[in-house]
Amino acid sequence: MDGLNQDGLVPQSTPEMAKKKADLVPETANAWRNFSNTVFKTGALDEKTKQLIALGVAHVTQCANCIKGHTKMAKLKGASNEQLMEAIWVASEMRAGAAYAHASIAMEAMETHG
Structure with a gap:
């Protein structure tokens, strides 16, 4: 390896x-x-918040390097472990919600193709 x-x-x-x-x-x-x-510069959102968003997105896109990097940067910007995990849970819910919402595509195909 x-x-x-x-x-x-x-x-x-x-x-x-x-x-x-x-x-x-x-x-x-x-x-x-x-x-x-x-x-990632402070604008309407501060840098910590942007890193927490990036961490959640990294989990949804399943980018291991992004997860590592944005976890480190969020910690450097002052995020607590609890904030990191909450961001991950939000991302998890969004991923699950999207999968459930897309079930409508399967339902339509089921009805169309008996």
Whole structure:
């Protein structure tokens, strides 16, 4: 599993890998960094709140690196463990709710195809 992540499925994210990817299309990589930095600056929402939102979204999108990174950043911005877990529970409810809501698609197909 050398160079692979914990589950052995994808290459491990490293600073060297990030540099290689950025070097292939530097203008886009710089635009991405600027966009990300801008999004997470305090605006109508403070930085902690934005990190808690990102943590919830990371759970819905199931991005392990995002979960790790936004957990760390939320803690650095002052989030408590309880706040982190509440954000995760909100994301969990939204994911479950979306699955339930999409059952309407299956119901329609059931009725159409007997």
